[in-house]
Amino acid sequence: MGHKSSKLSEKKMKLILSQTKFTEQEILNWHRGFLVDCPTGALSRSEFSTIYSIMFPNGDISTFTQVLFDRTDINNDGHICFVEFISTMSVMARGSLHERLTWLCEIFDQNGDGILDKSELIDLIKAMVALTGGKVCQEAANDKANEIWKSLKKESEIGIPMEDFVKATKARTLLKSQP
Ligand SMILES: [Ca+2]
Ligand SMILES: [Ca+2]
Numbered sequence: 001m002g003h004k005s006s007k008l009s010e011k012k013m014k015l016i017l018s019q020t021k022f023t024e025q026e027i028l029n030w031h032r033g034f035l036v037d038c039p040t041g042a043l044s045r046s047e048f049s050t051i052y053s054i055m056f057p058n059g060d061i062s063t064f065t066q067v068l069f070d071r072t073d074i075n076n077d078g079h080i081c082f083v084e085f086i087s088t089m090s091v092m093a094r095g096s097l098h099e100r101l102t103w104l105c106e107i108f109d110q111n112g113d114g115i116l117d118k119s120e121l122i123d124l125i126k127a128m129v130a131l132t133g134g135k136v137c138q139e140a141a142n143d144k145a146n147e148i149w150k151s152l153k154k155e156s157e158i159g160i161p162m163e164d165f166v167k168a169t170k171a172r173t174l175l176k177s178q179p
Contacts, residue, residue, distance in 0.1 A: 006035060008082070016083060020090035027086065034082050042079035045069050058135045064107075064127040071107050092131075101169055104128065105162040115159040121145045 008016075008031050016027050035041065037051055049065045072080050072088045091103045108124040109116060116124065122145045126136050152160045152168055 012083060016086055019083075019087055021094035022086065022090060030086055030089065031082055034085060042081050043085065044079060048072075048080055056130050056133070058130065058133060061127060061130040061136070063123050064130060067107050067110070067123070097170055097173060098166065101166040102162070105165060109162060114162050115157070116162060116165055117159040118145065118149060121148065121160065121165075 008028070013024065013027065016022070017024065020027070022030065037043075038047060043051070045066075048069050049062065052061060052065045052068070068088070069080065072084050074084050074087075091099060095103060104124060104127060105116065108120045108127070110120060122141050125144050125148075126138075126141045129141065130136050148165070148168075149160070152164050
């Protein structure tokens with residue numbers, strides 16, 4: 001207590017409460033854990049990757065963590081502060097299926113055109129497998145991407161519109177009893 005970075009200011013707490021689905025107590029717990037992993041209060045790219053590789057040990061999610069870092073670092077200063085970190089955790093941990101799928105699509109839509117091209121789709125599938133605890137395999141991700149590509153891409157389009165992907169994946173996930 002008393003150390004500047006060890007306490008969340010009231011202003012920051014208010015901001016986080018308004019931007020996330022966590023309660024005040026949960027935010028304090030996250031903050032405590034964040035400072036253990038990161039006593040300086042700001043995560044570098046490599047610290048961020050390390051945390052995620054511990055959280056998702058089953059696959060190579062380096063592409064995902066790189067993209068996620070860029071996306072989470074909202075003010076672009078090369079570090080993730082607690083407010084940036086907790087906003088991302090809120091979507092990952094508390095978002096609805098629709099919110100999480102949309103968020104993932106937005107992360108992987110690297111050129112921001114609202115359409116998933118083939119390589120964006122493959123990276124997205126690899127991340128989804130890793131995030132659900134599966135083992136990531138390039139070949140299986142390619143096969144899955146081809147299957148989705150065939151079923152969702154219309155003749156006239158250059159890729160798959162994000163909303164079509166979200167809708168189809170949501171329907172499939174809800175229908176399936178096993179992931
Ligand atoms: Ca930042
Ligand atoms: Ca795109």
